[in-house]
Amino acid sequence: MxxxxxxxxxxxxxxxxxxxxxxxxxxxxxxxxxxxxxxxxxxxxxxxxxxxxxxxxxxxxxxxxxxxxxxxxxxxxxxxxxxxxxRRHSSPLGDAAFEDMPALRRGGWFGRQGHIFGRFGTRILRRQDDRHHLIVGPTRSGKGVGYVIPNALMFPGSMIVTDLKGEIFDLTAGYRLANGHQVFLFSPGSQKTHRWNPLDFVRADRGSRTIDIQNMAAILIPEAIGSENAVWQGMAQQVIAGVISYVL
Structure with a gap:
């Protein structure tokens, strides 16, 4: 009410x-x-x-x-x-509704800091919180230009962006670099990509080295418990672990 x-x-x-x-x-x-x-x-x-x-x-x-x-x-x-x-009335169909200007003001949606969600009239919708966000809309409805790109430009912290077409990287990487941020493009199927070698993260001391190699082999070849192929998967993990040890 x-x-x-x-x-x-x-x-x-x-x-x-x-x-x-x-x-x-x-x-x-x-x-x-x-x-x-x-x-x-x-x-x-x-x-x-x-x-x-x-x-x-x-x-x-x-x-x-x-x-x-x-x-x-x-x-x-x-x-x-x-x-x-x-008293609160229960509604079997729910009571969700689109918010109007007074409701947005009460909810603190016109702040100067936080995530950018779009625009209501001439006002920028912006809120500082750590909740998960779900932006729903059809193709070319403004999800990228209204939410993804503004936040990729303005968010002060680190981000991991899933960019299948590379458009977000092309539009935001230069700005982030110019403002002193490190920007990496990891695209294994493309010639234009930064490199990432998981073996660089294997620790040098003997005990930690063995554990890291075994964990890496388990990630590359997960073992399905109860499967008829579990024995072969376990052997494959040992082979991969041996190859990694040899390479290092």
Whole structure:
């Protein structure tokens, strides 16, 4: 419920409280003091008769007790109306909706730092958080130019970008390099690529060296537990480990 609707509903609850108070006030006068004139005026020609009488005779102790007694059911009625109207309603179809400008402001989507998500009108949608993001849209709908490329240009930290066509690298690598960042393109199937040798990460000392080689062989040839080929996969791992040891 938005703030505007909340304010309107709370005002409605206040009107209920006033109406119940006036009705109870008139009933107490009629039942306890055998004076039904205020209740009669309220239900016929002057709905505000209880308020007018109480204001005119505020110094009367008996009327103050009547007003205080009438306040109890009035407060109870307003509280019941508020609890009934403001409770969370379950929706079997969900309650997701597109956010409007007030909701975006409350959510902090117009910050100066953080990930860039696009534009709402003339305002840049930007939010600082570590949550996962899912950008959904058809081909050529602006996912790259609206989210990927701006963040590849502006994100201050390190990134790993899956760039199948090389377009993101072509558009952002020069800017990142000019601002002092290191940029690497790893494309094993292309002649235009940086090199990466996993054997460079094998530690030199004997104990760590054996463990690193065995781990690398297990990654290259994973062993399927329970498979009829498990024995051959295990032997293949040993062969690969031996070859790596020989090369090093």
């Amino acid at each position: 938005s703030r505007g609707y909340l304010a309107v509903y709370l005002f409605f609850c206040a009107l209920i409280a006033v109406a119940v108070w006036m009705l109870t006030y008139g009933l107490i006068l009629q039942i306890v003091f055998k004076d039904g004139r205020v209740l009669h005026l309220m239900t016929t020609t002057n709905p505000l008769a209880p308020l007018e009488q109480f204001a005119a005779y505020f110094g009367n102790r008996s009327l103050r007790l009547v007003a205080l007694s009438a306040a109890l059911p009035a407060i109870a009625a307003a509280a019941f109306a508020a609890a009934f109207g403001l």
